[in-house]
Amino acid sequence: MNPLKQLAGQTAVYGLSSILGRLLSYLLVPLYTRVFVPAEYGINNEMYAYVSLLIVILTYGFETGFFRFNQTHDNKDVVYSTTLISLLVTSSLFAALIICFAQPVANIIQHPANSEYIVWLGLIISLDAFSSIPFARLRVQNKARRFATIKLIGIFTYIAFNLFFILLCPYLLKHSIGVGFLDVIYNKNIGIGYIFISNLISSLITILLLLPEIVGVKYKFDYKLWKTIFRYSFPLLIVGLAGIINETMDRLFLTYLLPKGIAMSEVGIYGACYKISIFLTLFVQAFRFAAEPFFFAQANEQNAKKIYSDTMTYFTLVCSFIFLGVMLYIDIAKYFIGSKYYEGLPVVPILLIANICLGIYYNLSIWYKLTGQTKFGAFISVAGAVVTIILNVWLIPIIGYMGSAWTTLICYAFMMVASYFFGQKYYHINYNLPKIFLYFGLAILLYVISVYLNIEGKTFRIAIHSLLMLSFLIIVFLIERKNIRSLI
Secondary structure, three states: OOHHHHHHHHHHHHHHHHHHHHHHHHOHHHHHHHHOOHHHHHHHHHHHHHHHHHHHHHHOOHHHHHHHHHHHOOOHHHHHHHHHHHHHHHHHHHHHHHHHOHHHHHHHOOOOOOHHHHHHHHHHHHHHHHHHHHHHHHHHOOOHHHHHHHHHHHHHHHHHHHHHHHHHHHHHHHOOOOHHHHHHHOOHHHOOHHHHHHHHHHHHHHHHHOHHHHHOOOOOOOHHHHHHHHHHHHHHHHHHHHHHHHHHHHHHHHHHHOOHHHHHHHHHHHHHHHHHHHHHHHHHHHHHHHHHHHHHHHOOOOOHHHHHHHHHHHHHHHHHHHHHHHHHOHHHHHHHOOHHHHHHOOHHHHHHHHHHHHHHHHHHOHHHHHOOOHHHHHHHHHHHHHHHHHHHHHHHHHHOHHHHHHHHHHHHHHHHHHHHHHHHHHOOOOOOHHHHHHHHHHHHHHHHHHHHHOOOOHHHHHHHHHHHHHHHHHHHHHHHHHHHHHHO
């Protein structure tokens, strides 16, 4: 099979669980932004920023380490059991500690009245970190359908319990239906906490579905192998930590750098508008799920570098198309959030471009993973984190969440450029830069034209924007018609 067709097929299947699944859960955003005020929704964004950081710490790069040593080690079962035992021990220890010290942690992050949030989120983090290795094994075994099925069941569970607790229970209570039963399972004072409870139930069900991958294993812990994997993976932990600082810590910077009276509201508005850029983020995530094992599998092929180059070109093309689609139809996309959040819409194009840069960086990062020089990934990510911290501290007090948006773009652009130049030195790939710049530049140009036209009537504006989108597709087809026929 054509390698790019194989990658596209895998991306489509993983996309079923990540893009479609996340899109379904993303449909909860209109619910959240209409039921909860920005300050309440801000708490949700703040808490999940902590979750993102701690999951990276608790997986400590072993997911990629598993991919690498599953390819090179003679006994693949030992690689799997060693990594699985490692995460089981650390995740269990973390869960025990977080339960014991929930109240002090709640005091530190200035939510002393909600220590239960800490317990629920701690359990979610432990379960999700541990499940990363079984999911990684499914990806290595090309069991994309099972991977997607389990992910989707988890997401449907999360959505169902959100709807049950946030919509159905208040409705039943208001109409005095099943009051005795509701008194047992529902407490209206929990409010935003039901998002965390729904997530915890989803994580528990996911672990149960993964039991065949967990129980049906001949467990053996190879300490020498573990040390080798850890040495390889530790720089990736640094990469992951720096990446989370770049990706989600802006919510925490907003929380602590803005006046207390408006901080949570600003975090809520910024987080809600960030969700609009999630259309692009979800594609990048689905691509990453498929691409990482794919890149390792292609490493020994004669035309590997040509495949990596072509992948970059078409990845940039798809990202440019998504960017243009969101921005040309922002009049429609904005309805995914409540009207009280609209003031934050100017961050959307900035965050979309930032995420394109991040996606390109993920493509470029294959050089240090293949060559084993993961320390370079750590250097670049740490430098990006430094940029993030400095610019957020500088810009947030001046321009609020717009400072966070511009910081995200500058950081990811810096990491993209740095990775490209280091990669060309240590693992040269002849990327098709003219095409990449053409597609990305064309999307930006058409968006700028749409802004410059400044059409008043909404219907007429959408019609003109549709013509701009059509012109993009026609230009792409004329350039790529031979390759399109070949792929088909």
